Amino acid sequence: MSDKKFLGHPRGLFLLFIVEMWERFSYYGMRAILLLFLLDKTKGGMGLNEGEGGAIYGLYTFSVYLLSLPGGWLADNIFGQRKSIWYGGLAIMAGHVVLAFPASQTVFFAGLALVAIGTGLLKPNISSIVSELYPEGGAIRDAAFSIFYMGINMGSFLGITIVGYLGQKIGWHYGFGAAAIAMLLGLVAYRLFASTYLGEKGLYPKASIDTEEKTPVKTLTWILIGSLFIFLVIMQVSGTFKWDSKQAVAASMGVLAIAVVMTYFLNMFFASGFDRVEQKRLAILFILFWGAVLFWAGFEQQGSSLQIFADRYSELPFGMPSSWFQNFNPFYILVFAPVVGGIWVFLEKRGLNPPLLIKFSIGLFLLALGYYIMVIGAKPHFPA
Template sequence: MSSQISQKHPKGLYVLFFAEMWERFSYYGMRAILLLFLLDNIKGGMGMSAAEGTAIYGLYTASVYLLTLPGGWLADNILGQKKAIWYGGIIIMLGHIILAIPAGSAIFFLGLSIVAVGTGLLKPNISSIVGELYPEGGARRDAAFSIFYMGINLGSFLGILIVGYLGEKVNWHMGFGAAAVGMLLGLIVFRYGSATHLKGLGDVPPAEEAGEQAAASPSGGNKMLGYGLIALLVVFLVVLQSSGTIDMTTAQGLAQGAGIIIVSISAAYFLFILVAGGLTRVEKYRVGVLIILFLAIALFWAGYEQAGTSLQIFAERHTQRNIGGWEVPSSWFQNFQPTFVLIFAPVLASLWISLSSRNRNPSIPVKFAMGLILLGLSFFVMVAASNIAVQGDLASPFFLTFTYFLHTIGELCVSPVGLSSYTKLAPKRYLSQLMGIWFVGASLGNLIAGIFAGGFDESNILQMPALFNQVAIVTTVFGLILLAFWKPIKSWMGGIH
């Protein structure tokens, strides 16, 4: 099978696959021990309270995705994607090296900030180059993103396994150091692989390409509109702060306000690009589709990321985990997600190509609808499981296993397809910036997941069925709405499949 895949896809895809795998190794590995390190007061951790530690954790994950916006802009206008990836990887590695130094909280937060900046620079641009490998678009590009997505999940699995073990069992800072080594390996792969297999891709900023410069350079009036939108956002945040709606003087307040900030920035950016971006009528309709997909992916991740919150509590407290007298660690249930992705990503990649050859490949909005409906069905499974817990019994582990299976199939209908669709639908001169917006949608979903799960009172199990039922209904209904309107949404795509 591997020889067949290599014949269908350029070798540059595998350069990006392994570079992204090692970057995700460093990211997810460090993230796996970050909160534990912040809360630990025995083995040299920060000794924070749970409220403060989770707020900082949330701010970090949100900022990583939010920084993809300036990272995309730098690539589109100054660096080009290749340089953005290279410099981003170096910055990430330096950040992890700083984290590996046991030198107090100020140095630690410096390292954390540097990792976030580097990730914001690298993350949207490596996905953009995957899209550029397939200028013809179609099912081959969707299949390529599914393969690329396998690299993300393989890196996640290995990072949590190795960095998590070193951090928890040996030394926190050794774990952070292992993340730096992973990023170094990613840089080596990208440096030497791109020189041979990615020639001519991502070298020149899209805004500087022939015929694009005039459209990419907004007029003085458009610039003033952009500055005005930024000023309105600043005023809006000041009003929220002064009215007491948010309190950005504390970590908890910053985390609570992050959702408002992300929604404001995303709405302002979409408004700016539609009004002052110099887009044609077709491009404006395509950006309209990107807005719909942005809302869909934020909602999808809001449910999907319950894996680390409400579903983790359910695994810990309400799931039968004894096998022959040995208790399975509750966190191991989260490994079902990357494992299922690695198993089923090539299956769905082949399915899209097979359906395309018969002109039956589902359109992008249909795939998104399928993903949201599958996510909703998974939470109906959890409603049944939580009804067992309400009776005082432990639920079978197969409930969570089946839930994560449905999560994964839904994820494979949404996430790699969404990555691919953004590269196809985005106006070329705004490609990396809009890839950044895609990851901002993921950030918003993570924040919604945390806020929603914050209402999960683990001491009151009677509310669990209602909580899971809410997620199930909201995601299923949105998926059905997408399914009902897939034809007009598809017509807005201007012939792109």
Template structure:
């Protein structure tokens, strides 16, 4: 990069101005995503205020399919950026598609129109999400602590957008009308597009504008096409066999969600096989990619619990928690604000902790941080076991159960998500940066799907099941934490000096 094309660097912060342009763009995109997600399941199961009136099983499955799609499609979005559009154009077009999807959802209409809106939003998210994260990494080619600090700042933008979105969209959706909430999400994405378009050219210089030549794109096209066709054939064969044997029912929402889980796992395994057997990576690069895939699995385990906030925890807040505060009935979706609020409060504390440990040469490697995050998630759901038993014993429970639960798994998130984002940009070879950033989001995709399926298991006629359901999440998280702890030393060796 020549000096004329280098992003400007404000003296006061030590970070390029381009970081704050990406911060604001992502903030407004997350406003739209988390705002809409906050009311999605409530809209799906509402049969009083103009919702879709689905059962908890159907609504939870559809919620899981949508949220997992929003994190699965970044795999395709990363490939499109690396091979066709470049990151900048992928972000721009993705934002436009997201906005159009929310506008479709804002139109009161039939089922087909609603599902079209969900599909449109998920498609745009897939195009924007991996590329804006990869572009943050591109601002810091030297890597190191400044890149980690930049991702911490970027993560604040994600959660500030979440906080604003849940507050505004959640209130409009639950207190005014569902479609007003969906419309507000479209406005948020529009603001993000304005920031990116008007300021990106000035402060991002030439970053993200790379577009492979026609010759480069044609090289290997035939082998990649054969691999894709083979993958699709195997997928059809597996799903067809499961359908015919009665192990899956693809005619139901729950069956489709289960099929999508298989699809996500096959994508992850298939891509890992491609990277290890067919790519031009060195042995060191391949080992780092394997480490990244282990992080993806740890991330999936974590998000399966975290994303209950929009599914099972949302149902618990809406139906089993006291929502009255000084005469005001709190929208149940506002409990989801605890997550971004705690992140904004605790992020500086954790950042200071990392600096404190580094200055004293105390090692706390990324795999150990992920093990800690999963441990905190398990503790959070042990609190929900107690809350569920209290709900069975009498009237609505105190909100303090949810507050403590959110506190624990938010601390866990700070040990997992920004660490994983930063590690993805460090471990991935530059020529595969956006694609592997998309693979990182597969963890979120699978976790979201599991969260939706978990919520679909809520049976209003059998509330005695609640403690056992939450206990299953706690047990799963604690076992995953123990496994990750065992892998700390071998993973550090395979990281090859990357911390």
């Protein structure tokens, strides 16, 4: 790995910055026009109703997050993080290529599945390698993640701007094609410079086969997996799972997701050999996990219900595509993230920096406040 630094950081950070920027360009760009394409009845879209389109959008976004679990496992146990990023990027690009050409609904959904699978492989592992670049931890690593996060939001801003314009003003499939090109640029940079600037970071799987693992722990893991399988069979036989409409599929997949997550946490808590201190930390993580679920459920509405509202009830100056409203989020993050970071530093120096759980709660409160403001703004269109 090259020891040369740029702005006081390993050059590998800026390679990962570029790869993540183009990946987020493709993800947020495509997401900006996905629901609009699903609902469009006049310009080559699928012509679905709001319930069907929202169900597909929800299934896609939930799949992206859920697939991070197997994506991380595959990296740790089979591929290594570097190969997982590469394979994930290839799957994302292939998925966008599929979306770039008019085809049947089945083919379109296959393209969405490829993007979701690829994101599950790439997203958790690229962040992990950023952490590995800073084994000493501390403020320098925090600064590195701030830089990396700027790349995420730059990619988001560019993707929504370019893909949103192409999709809404020229043609939906041009927008999807632009997302494929963005991921290709990220893959080219990764292929050319990863070995030089990352060395052996993330090159090999972290986990090794432990022949001394206790049999009871292994047995409990299989008991949990078997219980999950039996639960899913019962739900199917009882008719709880329904597959006769897109909304029913979304509801069934929601139950499936909760079951998988609960099994995952139970396995970590009881079958991973954690001591009491680690179990307490895992319990806190479990609480934060569900808080994060609520946050992201609200956050992802910017490509769903908020996008529909922007498209139908907002005044659009200069022929601006309605998808550009989604750009306010990355723009505000780019502008205010340094300000918020400065506030925490200011409070830290005075011994007033609130703990993580308080910050987490503030984030959820601000999300709720934002939706309350939206209710006030929507009242002229939906009078009581």
